[in-house]
Amino acid sequence: MKICRFDDDRIGLVRADVIHDVTAVLDRLPPLRYPVPLGDQLIAHLAELMPHMEAAANAAQPRPLGSVCFKSPVANPGKIIGTPANYRAHVEEAKRDAEISVHSGGKARAIEEMGLFLKANSSLVGTGEGIEIRHADRRTDHEAELGVVIGRTCVDISEDEALDYVAGYAIALDMVVRGKEDRSFRKSLDTYAVLGPWLVTADEIPNPDSLDFSLAVNGEVRQATNTRDMIIPVAKQIAWAASFYTLHPGDIIMTGTCDGVGPVRPGDSMTVTLEGVGSAVVAVRGRQ
Numbered sequence: 001m002k003i004c005r006f007d008d009d010r011i012g013l014v015r016a017d018v019i020h021d022v023t024a025v026l027d028r029l030p031p032l033r034y035p036v037p038l039g040d041q042l043i044a045h046l047a048e049l050m051p052h053m054e055a056a057a058n059a060a061q062p063r064p065l066g067s068v069c070f071k072s073p074v075a076n077p078g079k080i081i082g083t084p085a086n087y088r089a090h091v092e093e094a095k096r097d098a099e100i101s102v103h104s105g106g107k108a109r110a111i112e113e114m115g116l117f118l119k120a121n122s123s124l125v126g127t128g129e130g131i132e133i134r135h136a137d138r139r140t141d142h143e144a145e146l147g148v149v150i151g152r153t154c155v156d157i158s159e160d161e162a163l164d165y166v167a168g169y170a171i172a173l174d175m176v177v178r179g180k181e182d183r184s185f186r187k188s189l190d191t192y193a194v195l196g197p198w199l200v201t202a203d204e205i206p207n208p209d210s211l212d213f214s215l216a217v218n219g220e221v222r223q224a225t226n227t228r229d230m231i232i233p234v235a236k237q238i239a240w241a242a243s244f245y246t247l248h249p250g251d252i253i254m255t256g257t258c259d260g261v262g263p264v265r266p267g268d269s270m271t272v273t274l275e276g277v278g279s280a281v282v283a284v285r286g287r288q
């Protein structure tokens, strides 16, 4: 099932090249009182809502994909976790391009040494919202990645059971300002985390470690790889994250980028494609 959030917080089911508005299912979510639980309520209740989404979609008029603005399919993540240096070819290019590794003194360190990092939740947007370049005098790079959305609360889980806790997958962009500051600081600007265009539920992607993905800027392919080339595969990343943090429904893991990262500027258009999910065009604009 492909689930999206679009326009003014409408919820949609994507079938082929159309969207069916199923927003009415949100009435089935339990009412919340302060303090609200960590995580995303739609993702937390997804399993029980899915049959109602199917029924609502069957009754809804289809709308073309191009007629809506895609927001992040996760509205309220508990956290956004990033995995650095997870493809060997990207580690090699970071050694060649001092600007990529300047924050660690020009040395591209191994993933096991660096650990995972966090991006601010406020940086998250959908593919339809686009990237707003901040600090135009500095280099902003694209990093195309597989995005993993956690479906159920978990902590201290084994690698073998980790994929059972996944709600689904989406295209992710881990945008970054290159420089010497801490990684989280440079990757948490507004709009510098992109998820979408929709969430594909985990039942449709039994093996996340075998997916082609690519990114083109203005039609020129810059990044292309397969998730099988990850140094640390998806299940191991989840188990690693859950050994440090409790993971909540809606938590996002951006699983690392391949080689070919490079700068974007206002006016650029990125096209990102992920096998099993689809394609999205993400526009880049200046500060407005």
Ligand code: MN
Binding pocket: 082, 083, 084, 143, 145, 174, 254, 256, 257
């Ligand atoms: Mn990244």
